[in-house]
Structure formats: C-alpha cells, structure tokens
Amino acid sequence: MRGLLLALLALFALTQPLAAQDMLPPAPYAYKQLADPRQEAKAQALMETLRCLKCQSQSIADSDAPMAGDMRHQVRTRIAAGEDPEAIRQWLIERYGDYVSYTPQVKPITWPLFAAPLLFLALAAFLLRGRFRRSKGA
Amino acid sequence: MIAELGLAVLWMAAALAVLQLVAGALALRPATAHLAGVVRPVAILQGVLVACAFAALVSLFLTTDLSVKLVAENSHSAKPFIFKLAGTWGNHEGSMLMWVTIMSLAGGFVALIEKRLREETLIATLAGQAFVSLGFYAFLLLASNPFTRLPEPAPEGAGLNPLLQDIGLAFHPPTLYVGYVGLSIAFSFAVGALVTRDVGPAFARAMRPWVLGAWIFLTLGITAGSYWAYYTLGWGGWWFWDPVENASLMPWLAATALLHSCSVLAARNALRTWTVMLGVVAFSMSMVGTFLVRSGILTSVHAFAVDPTRGTFILALLAIYIGGALLLFGLRANTVTEGARFAVLSRESALVFNNVMLCGILGIVLVGTLYPLLTEAMGVKVSVGPPYFNPVSAVFAIPMMLVMAVGPVLRWREDKGGRITWQVAVPALVSAAALLAVELLFAPINLLPALGLAIAPGLAVASVQPLVGRNLRRTPLPIYGMVLGHLGIAVALFGMASEGAFSTERLAAMNPGDSQQVGPFKVTLQDIGPVAGPNWTALEATVSASYAGGAGTVLHPQARTFANPPGNRTESALLTRWNGQLYAVLGEEGEDGRWQMRFWWKPFVPMIWYGGALVALGGLLALLGRVARDVRRLVAIDKIAFRRERQGR
Numbered sequence: 156m157r158g159l160l161l162a163l164l165a166l167f168a169l170t171q172p173l174a175a176q177d178m179l180p181p182a183p184y185a186y187k188q189l190a191d192p193r194q195e196a197k198a199q200a201l202m203e204t205l206r207c208l209k210c211q212s213q214s215i216a217d218s219d220a221p222m223a224g225d226m227r228h229q230v231r232t233r234i235a236a237g238e239d240p241e242a243i244r245q246w247l248i249e250r251y252g253d254y255v256s257y258t259p260q261v262k263p264i265t266w267p268l269f270a271a272p273l274l275f276l277a278l279a280a281f282l283l284r285g286r287f288r289r290s291k292g293a
Numbered sequence: 294m295i296a297e298l299g300l301a302v303l304w305m306a307a308a309l310a311v312l313q314l315v316a317g318a319l320a321l322r323p324a325t326a327h328l329a330g331v332v333r334p335v336a337i338l339q340g341v342l343v344a345c346a347f348a349a350l351v352s353l354f355l356t357t358d359l360s361v362k363l364v365a366e367n368s369h370s371a372k373p374f375i376f377k378l379a380g381t382w383g384n385h386e387g388s389m390l391m392w393v394t395i396m397s398l399a400g401g402f403v404a405l406i407e408k409r410l411r412e413e414t415l416i417a418t419l420a421g422q423a424f425v426s427l428g429f430y431a432f433l434l435l436a437s438n439p440f441t442r443l444p445e446p447a448p449e450g451a452g453l454n455p456l457l458q459d460i461g462l463a464f465h466p467p468t469l470y471v472g473y474v475g476l477s478i479a480f481s482f483a484v485g486a487l488v489t490r491d492v493g494p495a496f497a498r499a500m501r502p503w504v505l506g507a508w509i510f511l512t513l514g515i516t517a518g519s520y521w522a523y524y525t526l527g528w529g530g531w532w533f534w535d536p537v538e539n540a541s542l543m544p545w546l547a548a549t550a551l552l553h554s555c556s557v558l559a560a561r562n563a564l565r566t567w568t569v570m571l572g573v574v575a576f577s578m579s580m581v582g583t584f585l586v587r588s589g590i591l592t593s594v595h596a597f598a599v600d601p602t603r604g605t606f607i608l609a610l611l612a613i614y615i616g617g618a619l620l621l622f623g624l625r626a627n628t629v630t631e632g633a634r635f636a637v638l639s640r641e642s643a644l645v646f647n648n649v650m651l652c653g654i655l656g657i658v659l660v661g662t663l664y665p666l667l668t669e670a671m672g673v674k675v676s677v678g679p680p681y682f683n684p685v686s687a688v689f690a691i692p693m694m695l696v697m698a699v700g701p702v703l704r705w706r707e708d709k710g711g712r713i714t715w716q717v718a719v720p721a722l723v724s725a726a727a728l729l730a731v732e733l734l735f736a737p738i739n740l741l742p743a744l745g746l747a748i749a750p751g752l753a754v755a756s757v758q759p760l761v762g763r764n765l766r767r768t769p770l771p772i773y774g775m776v777l778g779h780l781g782i783a784v785a786l787f788g789m790a791s792e793g794a795f796s797t798e799r800l801a802a803m804n805p806g807d808s809q810q811v812g813p814f815k816v817t818l819q820d821i822g823p824v825a826g827p828n829w830t831a832l833e834a835t836v837s838a839s840y841a842g843g844a845g846t847v848l849h850p851q852a853r854t855f856a857n858p859p860g861n862r863t864e865s866a867l868l869t870r871w872n873g874q875l876y877a878v879l880g881e882e883g884e885d886g887r888w889q890m891r892f893w894w895k896p897f898v899p900m901i902w903y904g905g906a907l908v909a910l911g912g913l914l915a916l917l918g919r920v921a922r923d924v925r926r927l928v929a930i931d932k933i934a935f936r937r938e939r940q941g942r
Contacts (some may be wrong), residue, residue, distance in 0.1 A: 185893075203679065206678065212537075213528075213533060254492035255676070257678025258678070258680035258905065271664075273658040286645060
C-alpha cells in the first residue's frame with residue numbers, strides 16, 4: 156500500500172508541467188540561513204522588502220518559487236561578503252527593474268506616493284481645525 | 294430544468310427590482326403617492342425569488358450537473374460535499390449571485406420590520422436599494438449568467454483550486470459579502486434620508502444595526518482571511534498588503550469610522566453631514582472590494598486587458614455607483630445642517646479625531662493600492678509593499694490609538710481636563726513602563742514593533758476604564774461591546790508587535806533523527822511517510838517538539854498534492870501555547886536525501902486573531918444590546934396601540 160502511494164506520488168511529480176530551471180537543485184542559500192545571526196537578520200530584513208517576481212504579492216522571504224530561492228541565495232551570499240543591503244537592492248533593481256523593490260524608490264513617477272501622506276495630513280489638520288474653531292464659538 | 298428555472302426566476306427578480314425602483318421614485322411625488330403601498334411587498338417578493346435562484350444554483354453544484362458550464366468549470370464529482378457546496382460561490386458568477394441574494398434578502402427584511410423611519414424615507418431607502426441591486430442583476434444576466442448550459446455535457450468537471458479547498462476559505466467570501474451588503478443597505482438608508490431631507494437620530498438608529506452587523510462580518514472575514522494566509526502559504530506571514538487584502542481592509546476602515554460617527558448622530562444629533570459622507574465612502578469601498586477584485590485589474594493591468602469585456606462592465610458599474618453616490622451627496626449635503634455643537638475636549642471631538650485618522654489610513658491604503666496600477670498603465674511597474682504601508686499608516690494609527698485610550702472616558706459635549714487626570718495617567722504610566730522594559734531588556738528592536746509593544750498594554754488598561762465605578766450588572770451591553778472592541782484592538786496590536794519583534798526562524802536540511810533548536814523549542818524529525826485524503830495524497834513528516842526540555846508534542850506538517858486540478862499545497866503544522874506558536878513546514882527533499890524543514894517560533898502571534906475575534910465579539914454584544922432595546926420599544930408601542938384600540942371600543 157505504502158509502495159503504491161509512493162509510486163503514485165512519483166507519477167504526479169513527473170506528470171506536472173515543470174519549467175526546465177525548476178529541475179535544478181535550489182541554490183545553497185535558498186533554504187539555508189547564514190551562520191552569523193546578525194548577518195542573517197540583515198539579510199532577512201532585506202528579503203522581506205523584495206518582491207518575488209513570479210508570485211502574487213509575496214516577498215522573496217515568503218515564497219517557494221525557485222526564482223525566489225535563487226534571489227534569497229544572492230542576497231545571503233552578498234550580505235555574507237559584506238555588501239551593504241541598499242547596494243544589493245540597487246543591484247537587483249538594475250537587473251529586474253523597480254518592480255522588485257517593495258520600498259518605492261524616490262523617482263519622478265513615484266512622487267504622488269510620497270505626497271499623498273503629506274496631503275492627507277494637511278487635509279486632516281484642516282478638517283479638525285475647522286471643526287474645533289467653529290465649535291469654540293458655539 | 295433546474296438551471297432554466299433558476300434563470301427565469303432571476304429575470305423575474307430583476308423585473309421586480311425595476312418595479313421597486315420606479316414605484317419607489319414615483320411614490321415620492323404627491324400625485325402618485327398611492328404607489329407607496331406597492332414597494333414593501335415587492336421588496337419582500339424580490340428577496341424570496343432571488344433566494345430561489347440561488348437555491349437552484351446550489352442544487353446544481355450539489356448534484357454536480359456537468360451540463361451546466363459553471364459547474365463543469367469549477368466543480369468535480371469527487372470533491373467532498375462541503376467543497377461542492379462552497380464551489381457554488383467559489384467562482385465569479387456564483388459569488389455575484391450570492392451577493393445579490395444576500396442584498397435582496399436584506400432589503401426584504403428591512404421592508405418587513407423597519408418601523409422607526411418615516412414611511413417616505415423608508416420608501417426612498419428601498420428604491421435606493423433596488424437601484425444598487427439592479428446593477429448586479431444587469432451584470433449577472435448580461436455579462437455573467439451562472440446558468441448557461443454547455444452544448445454537450447462535460448465528461449468530468451475541472452475542479453477547484455487546491456488553495457481554495459480549505460474550510461477556512463470556503464466561508465471567507467460569504468462572510469465578507471455579508472459585510473459589503475450590510476454597508477450597501479446602510480448606504481440605501483443614507484440615500485433615503487438625503488432624498489427626503491431627513492438626516493437625524495432616527496435615521497442613525499435605523500442604520501446603526503446594519504453598520505454594526507456589516508462591521509462584525511468584515512472583522513471576522515479579515516481576521517479569518519489573515520489566519521488562512523498565515524497557515525496555508527507556509528512561510529509564517531500573516532498580512533502581505535496584497536491588493537486583494539487591501540480591498541477588504543478599506544471597507545472595514547470606512548465601516549469603523551461610520552459606526553462611530555453613527556453613534557454620535559444617534560446619541561447627540563451631531564455630525565450629520567459627516568455620517569452621511571462616511572456612508573457614501575463605506576459603500577464605495579465595499580463596491581471597490583467586490584468589483585475591483587473581480588475585474589482582475591488588481592493583479593495586473595495586462596491581465597485585465599486580455600479579457601476587457603467583463604472588466605469594462607465592472608468599471609462602468611463602479612463609476613455609476615460611486616459617481617452617483619457622490620453626486621447625490623454633493624447636491625444634497627448643503628441642505629443637511631451640521632447638528633449639535635461640542636467643545637474641543639469632549640467625547641465627540643475624540644471620535645471626530647479618530648474618524649479623520651481612520652480616513653487618513655484609508656486614503657493611504659487606497660493610494661498605495663491603486664497608484665501602481667496607474668504607473669503600470671503608463672508603462673512603469675513599481676511595487677508598493679510593507680516598507681511603505683507600515684510606517685505611513687503608523688503616522689495616522691499611533692495618534693489614533695492614543696486618542697482611543699482617552700475618548701471613552703470623556704463626557705459628551707464638554708469636559709474638563711482636570712476630571713480625568715487619573716484615567717489618563719494610569720495608562721500612560723503603563724505604556725511608559727512597557728517602553729522602558731522593552732528598551733532595557735530586549736534592545737535592539739525596530740521602532741514600530743517597540744512602539745506597538747509599549748502602546749498595547751496602556752491601551753488595554755485604558756479600554757477597561759469605562760467600567761470602573763460602574764454597577765457592572767446594570768451596565769448596558771453596548772458599553773461592554775465598546776470595552777471588548779477596544780481591548781481586542783490592544784490585544785491584536787500586541788500580537789502584531791510581538792511577532793515583528795521576537796519571531797525566530799530556523800531553516801534546516803534534516804535526516805530522520807536530526808534535531809534543531811528553534812527559540813525555546815527542540816524539534817526532532819522522526820519520520821517521513823505518505824498519507825492520502827479524499828482527493829489528495831501527501832508526504833507527511835512526523836516532528837516531535839519539546840518546549841524548554843519538557844515532554845515532546847508530535848506535529849504532522851504535510852506537502853499535499855491534488856489531482857483535480859493538479860496542484861500542490863503545503864499544510865503547515867502549528868503548535869499553539871499560551872505564549873506563542875511553533876510553525877512547522879515540510880519542504881522538498883534535497884539532492885543528498887535530506888529534507889528541507891522550516892520552523893518558526895512566533896511569541897504571542899495568536900493574539901492577532903484572538904484580538905480580531907474579541908473585536909467582533911464586542912460588535913456582537915453592542916448589536917444585541919441595540920436590537921434588544923429596539924424590540925422592547927416596538928413591543929411597548931404595540932401594547933399602547935392595542936390598549937387604545939380596546940378603549941376606543
């Protein structure tokens with residue numbers, strides 16, 4: 156019974172359409188943490204802000220996709236080599252575009268993202284001021 | 294036969310909705326006022342008919358009638374019963390039919406029982422409700438008919454996405470839909486009140502149970518959705534700021550603001566325009582939540598462009614609803630006077646402040662969710678994620694929580710600072726002590742988790758303060774509801790901050806017999822073997838986990854493989870203790886034959902969802918209190934009428 160089940164499982168694994176690169180074993184640091192906990196924490200913090208390009212709204216720290224594994228490997232080896240996290244982010248942005256970074260980059264096209272909170276704060280202050288000033292007279 | 298019957302009934306219900314809208318609108322003119330008598334019975338009948346159509350679809354799914362296109366595309370004869378049932382609404386057409394069913398039943402219910410409002414306002418409300426549901430009928434009948442037959446019955450169905458074959462997710466969409474519908478009913482009340490210029494406490498009291506009910510369901514829906522993502526996605530994340538998640542969070546934020554301003558209007562006859570505006574916003578957000586997710590535009594502008602027919606219909610509906618609602622508000626807002634005044638230091642002010650902060654968070658989430666779509670349309674793909682949403686929403690959320698700690702102990706209309714010195718000082722001291730402890734004992738911790746850990750205990754103390762000095766047996770239920778709701782927020786905040794600050798992760802390649810240390814746990818991989826479920830097979834690991842050297846508990850994380858349709862899903866195993874959760878995942882087998890195991894120790898993480906449940910429970914208590922009072926009032930009115938009748942004889 157057990158043998159049969161395993162055989163069935165193997166069959167499923169074979170019949171599934173897998174991309175060629177998925178057949179390769181994952182890069183060493185895809186599923187392995189750095190030995191130095193400080194460096195690992197640094198790598199983890201960076202990975203949480205990088206988008207897995209093949210998933211829907213998951214960071215590379217949250218994904219089983221092979222590409223996310225490769226990127227985790229890249230991040231961990233570069234952190235271990237002493238690179239600055241922001242430099243690694245820039246390197247990835249050069250390679251994959253702005254889309255890869257969950258932290259929006261300050262650029263002409265992204266200014267509304269940074270203006271919006273200020274606008275909302277100003278609007279909130281205006282609304283509250285108007286209400287409180289009027290109510291004082293009452 | 295059942296499919297054709299379902300479609301016929303659906304058309305009849307749509308026709309009744311037209312009648313409800315036209316008769317309701319005409320009844321508001323003096324010349325045709327006699328039509329008012331039609332509206333209530335039509336609303337009730339419409340609810341019954343559309344419920345029949347929905348029942349027809351459910352029966353098609355339960356019998357797996359493969360001659361119906363929707364069933365063949367989304368179900369499978371070998372699925373367990375519960376997922377056949379959930380399959381009814383686990384797809385686009387079925388979920389739209391469910392939406393309109395809940396909405397029409399709710400409308401029929403309003404027509405049946407609502408007696409507090411002026412008859413005119415109620416008729417206008419029902420007409421508004423018919424207008425909203427007509428959009429759904431048009432969408433169903435013209436662009437997404439759930440009852441279409443196939444020319445030839447399919448030999449077998451295509452099945453349901455494995456990620457959705459989970460009991461939590463089977464009931465997640467209906468929960469959110471009930472919430473959205475509740476908000477659209479609240480909006481219909483706002484329309485009715487605007488049309489008849491009748492915005493006042495009676496309107497707020499009629500609307501409040503619907504807002505409360507909607508808010509309870511939205512809270513439950515979001516909490517359950519977050520827990521589902523946490524345990525099925527297999528990496529321990531519980532909130533991703535994903536556009537679909539955001540689409541459910543925005544109506545909740547609006548509903549929270551509406552709920553509070555509704556209370557001010559009911560109790561104090563203040564904030565009239567503001568309440569109506571929030572009603573419009575909450576409804577708009579629930580339409581965004583329903584439709585934007587369905588249009589596919591959230592995932593990608595390009596995915597949307599591939600099949601634009603349905604998506605364009607959806608965007609047009611969105612534009613008509615939101616535009617229409619805003620137009621009506623713009624035309625009539627100036628006829629609504631602002632209502633009673635209040636001082637800067639008063640409970641009303643605290644509520645206004647927090648309403649504005651909630652709207653600020655709502656605005657941030659809206660911009661952060663939609664702006665990437667805009668840039669994508671312009672040809673630049675950017676991502677907006679946690680590094681944006683977390684700090685920016687905190688700018689609004691932190692002042693809000695501070696005011697939330699003080700608001701409930703303030704008096705209505707006007708208060709004096711000196712009266713509440715102690716009620717402010719005690720929570721402030723608790724928070725300061727917590728901040729000091731966090732900084733001294735656990736540094737370094739990131740700013741936001743540290744602030745969360747500091748604010749949560751103070752907020753928890755503050756939230757129970759309204760009970761101090763009260764006779765607990767005579768305290769009305771809504772007060773308990775408020776206390777529990779606020780306490781729930783503090784509890785959830787603590788869970789979030791603790792997860793952010795103290796989680797430990799261990800990734801390891803293991804042979805059976807190997808051990809690893811994860812936080813206070815020692816985990817040992819004992820065995821890996823195959824198991825089979827009703828429509829899946831899996832590899833299952835046997836892991837024993839011992840907490841701080843104690844006796845081992847056995848966990849069984851699985852990697853499941855589904856056949857119809859083919860797909861994989863990790864089934865993480867969770868060990869819950871009072872002070873946190875151990876999260877275990879079985880990954881792939883490596884080249885050297887070792888298994889990739891993932892473990893997390895997440896201190897106090899369940900508090901996130903306990904907190905959410907507490908908030909919903911608080912809402913439920915408040916709702917029960919309000920409804921009980923309304924029922925008592927109705928019974929009293931009936932008694933008086935009965936007595937008068939007898940005396941008259």
